[in-house]
Amino acid sequence: MSAKTQDTDAHARLSCSAAYRWTVCSGAPRLEAQFPDETSVFAAEGTRAHTLLETACLLGLETTAEAITLVEGADAEMAEQLQPVLDWIKQEQASRPGAVLFFERKLNPGRALGRDDLWGTGDLVILDEPRKEALVGDLKYGAGLAVEAVDNQQLRLYALGAIALATFPVERVITVILQPRAYHTDGPIRTETIARADLDAFAQTIKEAAAATDAEDAPLVAGEHCHFCRAAGGCSVLAEHAMSIAREAFRAVEQPLDPQRIARLLHEADVVRGWLKALEEYALRIAKDGTELPGFKLAKRRGHRKWINPETALIELAAAYSVTDDQIAPRTLISPAQAEKVIKAAVGHKADLSELVHTPELGPRLVPDKAKGEDVFAEIVDLFAGLEDAA
Numbered sequence: 123m124s125a126k127t128q129d130t131d132a133h134a135r136l137s138c139s140a141a142y143r144w145t146v147c148s149g150a151p152r153l154e155a156q157f158p159d160e161t162s163v164f165a166a167e168g169t170r171a172h173t174l175l176e177t178a179c180l181l182g183l184e185t186t187a188e189a190i191t192l193v194e195g196a197d198a199e200m201a202e203q204l205q206p207v208l209d210w211i212k213q214e215q216a217s218r219p220g221a222v223l224f225f226e227r228k229l230n231p232g233r234a235l236g237r238d239d240l241w242g243t244g245d246l247v248i249l250d251e252p253r254k255e256a257l258v259g260d261l262k263y264g265a266g267l268a269v270e271a272v273d274n275q276q277l278r279l280y281a282l283g284a285i286a287l288a289t290f291p292v293e294r295v296i297t298v299i300l301q302p303r304a305y306h307t308d309g310p311i312r313t314e315t316i317a318r319a320d321l322d323a324f325a326q327t328i329k330e331a332a333a334a335t336d337a338e339d340a341p342l343v344a345g346e347h348c349h350f351c352r353a354a355g356g357c358s359v360l361a362e363h364a365m366s367i368a369r370e371a372f373r374a375v376e377q378p379l380d381p382q383r384i385a386r387l388l389h390e391a392d393v394v395r396g397w398l399k400a401l402e403e404y405a406l407r408i409a410k411d412g413t414e415l416p417g418f419k420l421a422k423r424r425g426h427r428k429w430i431n432p433e434t435a436l437i438e439l440a441a442a443y444s445v446t447d448d449q450i451a452p453r454t455l456i457s458p459a460q461a462e463k464v465i466k467a468a469v470g471h472k473a474d475l476s477e478l479v480h481t482p483e484l485g486p487r488l489v490p491d492k493a494k495g496e497d498v499f500a501e502i503v504d505l506f507a508g509l510e511d512a513a
Contacts, residue, residue: 135161136332138231138242138283141275143347145331148340153353158374160352164264170195171263172245175204176225179211198467203302210300210311211371214248214257221250229258229283244280246298247287256284256291271312274299278324283317293318349396355404364397388488427474 134150136144144150158200174196177189186201186208198461215223224247232240258280262269277297285292295316302310334340344363348354367390379387409420429435439450456464458479465473 134232134241136232136237136335137452138229138240138276138279141279141328141331143351144273144335145328146345146347147343147351148331148334148337149342150351150353150493151335152338152340153342153357154351155365157352157356165197168261168263171200171204172226172261174200175207175211175261176245176324178204178208179223179225183208198463203263206310207300207302211246211259218248218250218253220252221248223248227287229280230286231279231282231325231328232332233286234282234325235332237329240279240332242276242280242283244283245300246281247284249284249288249290254291255296256281256283256292256294257296257298259300259493260304262299262301263303264301268306269299269302271297271299271314273337274314277314278316278321279328281321282325282328285318285321287426293363297367344393348393351400354397355402360397361401364394367391367394385484389490457466 135155168372170193174186174189174193177183177192178186183189186204187198190198190201201273215221225245227237227247229247230241232238244258245261246257248257250256258277260269260277260280274297278297278513279295281295284295295318297314297316299312300310301312301449304310306312342357342359344357344360348357348360349418351357351360354360367387371387405415405418409415409418436447436451437446440447457460457476462473462475
């Protein structure tokens with residue numbers, strides 16, 4: 123199997139990664155065009171992870187750790203997290219003789235849909251002519267939200283792009299989510315196999331959704347899909363949606379909230395929190411640009427004092443005030459996680475700290491059903507069931 127890469131810097135008006143949003147909110151592309159496309163520390167971290175994995179694959183390395191020095195900002199922890207992904211890719215390569223593999227490949231599903239504003243970048247694309255099969259993979263380095271592979275619109279658009287790229291008739295496409303850091307019951311690598319006929323039906327649906335975004339009065343629709351929208355802070359429809367949730371939460375009732383209403387409001391809470399965060403960020407940006415917000419001003423922020431030169435300060439303080447090193451610079455043991463990193467770097471393998479550490483119980487927290495963690499009450503039921511069986 124041969125491997126290729128391609129530079130893809132431009133952004134599409136209808137990006138594949140945002141399909142989950144513009145297929146629901148057809149007015150989103152129009153509104154987002156009025157806002158700057160700003161990056162974040164999380165996006166930068168994801169870029170480093172993509173580069174580290176791509177470098178290891180293109181150089182034919184056995185471990186991602188071997189590529190750390192070639193990627194600025196990469197470290198041993200990132201390499202360790204990406205190793206299962208590299209192993210999986212190598213297994214796919216070995217099992218597909220004669221196939222062609224691409225990294226960071228621009229894919230143009232818009233070509234099949236009659237559009238020139240719809241494209242995206244496939245992290246991993248494999249075109250396997252002997253099997254009449256294509257595989258598209260997307261690396262998600264985020265740890266917070268587990269992404270599903272099934273019915274994933276972004277991956278299905280990549281699949282259409284891979285079909286357009288292939289020089290042979292593709293009968294089916296395997297779509298893959300590669301997410302090593304987020305918990306999922308199906309594991310870090312999740313797939314869906316899609317028949318060509320199903321993709322053709324999807325193409326017709328997505329074509330209609332894309333066409334809806336062309337209308338000058340394309341409507342704005344608020345919901346969970348607003349989370350990563352760069353226009354969220356300035357969207358009046360999202361603001362009204364969040365306020366309606368808040369009004370429902372604080373609506374006067376004679377009786378305490380019932381469990382059904384509490385659960386409904388908890389599911390909506392992320393929308394409200396996300397909108398408030400986006401609103402604050404948007405307000406700060408326009409204030410910096412000179413917009414006056416009634417009742418608010420830009421104030422200077424000051425951090426905590428820091429030593430200009432800690433070593434010099436240690437010497438000066440000891441000499442001037444007769445204090446000992448232990449008083450002003452006490453030694454503290456690094457955390458178990460930090461110790462594992464130090465020891466692995468020193469001896470080449472993970473340390474066994476099982477006899478030296480414990481994990482304290484912090485008490486239960488309320489999370490959605492699909493989130494990581496055992497159900498507290500289910501554990502209690504199992505405990506009593508065990509006692510009954512013993513009796």
